[in-house]
Structure formats: structure tokens, C-alpha cells
Amino acid sequence: MKKDNKDLNKVSDNSKITNDKKIEKQEESKSINNLKITKDNDDLIQSENLNLKEKNQTNNKKQQKIIKAGFKEDTAEKQKTRELKEKRKKEKKIQKNSKEKKNYKLAIREFPTKFINEIKRIRWAGKGSLARKFLIVMAFILFFIIFYVIIDALFTYLLGISKIIN
Numbered sequence: 001m002k003k004d005n006k007d008l009n010k011v012s013d014n015s016k017i018t019n020d021k022k023i024e025k026q027e028e029s030k031s032i033n034n035l036k037i038t039k040d041n042d043d044l045i046q047s048e049n050l051n052l053k054e055k056n057q058t059n060n061k062k063q064q065k066i067i068k069a070g071f072k073e074d075t076a077e078k079q080k081t082r083e084l085k086e087k088r089k090k091e092k093k094i095q096k097n098s099k100e101k102k103n104y105k106l107a108i109r110e111f112p113t114k115f116i117n118e119i120k121r122i123r124w125a126g127k128g129s130l131a132r133k134f135l136i137v138m139a140f141i142l143f144f145i146i147f148y149v150i151i152d153a154l155f156t157y158l159l160g161i162s163k164i165i166n
Contacts (some may be wrong), residue, residue: 115140 119140124135159165 028122112144 119137122136156165
């Protein structure tokens with residue numbers, strides 16, 4: 001029996017050793033697998049980072065193209081506005097240089113209506129004193145009185161010369 005016990009102990013020791021070796025092998029394989037997994041993960045992460053960088057670069061390029069296009073549109077609009085300003089300046093110069101004859105008959109006919117329109121432009125409810133506004137209106141009235149008295153005197157004189165009125 002003793003031999004059997006010794007044999008059993010040896011077997012049990014052997015089984016322990018083999019179990020320990022198996023466990024060690026399993027741990028080594030796990031660590032190797034973990035290393036492989038981490039390497040694979042690192043490769044995946046690097047490839048994803050590269051893909052993201054490429055996408056960002058393409059997005060940046062697209063944004064730059066959009067910005068450039070917008071800048072081109074802005075410059076085109078600015079050129080149009082410059083051209084319009086230049087045309088207006090030329091038109092003003094032409095108008096200043098060309099002196100057209102004034103139609104005095106038409107100006108005399110339109111004068112009273114223009115004058116009345118000027119009176120209408122006075123802001124009665126705005127800032128300023130009412131006394132000042134009253135004085136402005138009185139000045140307009142006096143001007144019209146003097147204007148029409150002079151016209152009346154001219155007509156009576158002209159009609160007197162032509163002997164229509166005695």
C-alpha cells in the first residue's frame with residue numbers, strides 16, 4: 001500500500017505539474033492573444049484615424065472651395081457695384097457738362113404748385129417751436145402777396161400800354 005500511496009502521490013504530483021503547465025500555457029496563450037488583439041486594435045485605430053484624417057482633409061478642401069466660391073461671388077458683386085458707381089459718376093458728369101435750355105414758361109406755371117408743396121413739407125408736429133413755424137408760414141404768405149402784386153402791376157402796365165385798359 002505504501003507503494004500505491006507513493007505512486008498515487010507521484011501521479012497526483014505529476015497531474016499537478018501538468019495542470020500547472022496547462023494553466024501557464026493558457027495564460028501565455030491569453031497574453032499572446034491579448035497582444036494580438038491589442039496589435040489588431042492598434043492597427044484598426046490607426047486605420048480609422050487615417051480615414052478620419054482623410055475625411056477631414058476632403059471636408060476641409062470642400063469648405064475651402066466653398067469659401068473661395070463665396071469669395072469669388074463677393075468679388076463679382078463688388079465689381080458689379082463698382083461698375084454701377086462708375087456709370088453713375090459718368091452720368092452725373094455728363095449731366096453737369098450738358099446745359100439744356102430751361103423752359104421759363106413751364107417754370108412760371110409750375111412755380112405756385114412747387115411753392116405750395118414746400119409749405120406742405122413743413123412738419124407741424126415735429127421738434128422746434130411753433131413760433132418759428134408760424135414765422136416761416138408768414139414769410140411764405142408775404143412772398144406770395146408781393147409776387148402777385150408785382151404780376152398784377154405788370155399786367156396793368158402792359159394792358160395800359162396796349163390801350164386795352166384806359
